[in-house]
Amino acid sequence: MRAFNYKTLPAELMDPEIFNMISQIHEYKGRQELYIEAAPDVLTSLLEIAKIQSTGASNRIEGIYTSEARLAELIKEKAEPKNRSEREIVGYREVLTTIHESYEYITPRSNTILQLHRDLYSYSESSVGGSWKNADNQITEEDASGKKKVRFRPVSSFETPDHMKRLCNEFISAVEAGKYDPLLLIPIFILDFLCVHPFNDGNGRMSRLLTLLLLYRAGYIAGKYVSVEMSIEKTKETYYEVLQESSFGWHEEKNTYLPFVRYYLGIILKTYREFQDRVDYLRYRNLSKPERVKAVFEKKLGKITKKEIMELCPDISVITIERALSELLNEGYLEKIGAGRGTAYIKKDIHSQP
Secondary structure: OOOOOOOOOHHHHHHHHHHHHHHHHHHHHHHHHHHHHOOHHHHHHHHHHHHHHHHHHHHOOOOOOOOOOHHHHHOOOOOOOHHHHHHHHHHHHHHHHHHHHHHHHHOHHHHHHHHHHHOOOOOOOOOOOOOOOOOOOOOOEOOOOOOOOEEEOOOOOOOOHHHHHHOOOHHHHHHHHOOHHHHHHHHHHHHHHHHOOOOOOOOHHHHHHHHHHHHHOOOOHHHOOHHHHHHHHHHHHHHHHHHHEEEHHOOOOOOOOOOHHHHHHHHHHHHHHHHHHHHHHHHHHHHHHHHHHHHHHHHOOEEEHHHHHHOOOOOOOOHHHHHHHHHHOOOOEEEEOOOOOOHHEEEHHHHHOO
């Protein structure tokens, strides 16, 4: 039976690269309140965008899709779910909202995780919500020929309740002891949770929701404004690689947490960097809206899409952004590249440099 000893971290995690990332995240966290107080109205827009992106990305990782238009309508509660995928998307929205609004009051105990899982399936016809798995499961992968092979065998269904109780209790005890930085403890907990794989379905989505819950409780709340799940989706091949690398030998307690911890800290650091970038654009708020669109290109190198401008300037309407882009094209300041969904814009002087 796997032991969960969070009171003594593996020596491998005492790594200069790990401590450098933690130090950088601490610096961003120190400026976090200044960002949040800077312009609450714009941050509200960032929160709404991140909520849509987080819900969409976390579900897409698991093969659950809907159109971007429907996704936005569902998250804003302007539409009712029409099919199984949309019901699962709405369930994720509900749990994400609960975490955003009440994380301070949600202690990550096993019964709490069961309740969150129940809510994840609150719109679903499935009966799996809110119950530990009732049959042994396995994690498989498919090779190029389409042949499946077992990559990892999680904890048995019989042992799952006890493992989850001990896992949660050990994590809470370690956090309360204050000996180790929560930034180290959180990814270890998430890896152990994924290795237990306690549910028949929804383990991946629950792991990402728990990531946000634990980060928020530790005071790292940038994930409310910049989607952590989207960063994981964009690097999901790496995510699965480090998950496999860190889970090898887990049952024998011979696994290495380092690859997974390093990856997770990288995701958190990226989230904070993007959060700062988006808040930095707030200093352009005294400019006219077309001038603010132009300022995006002055600050950022390379090609930029209309969607990226909307994310950086959430209080500017799509029509205003499109009008500003058209004017900048006519002035010869910008050049349009690509077509359709691949359309982007780039400053002419940058594009013409050898």
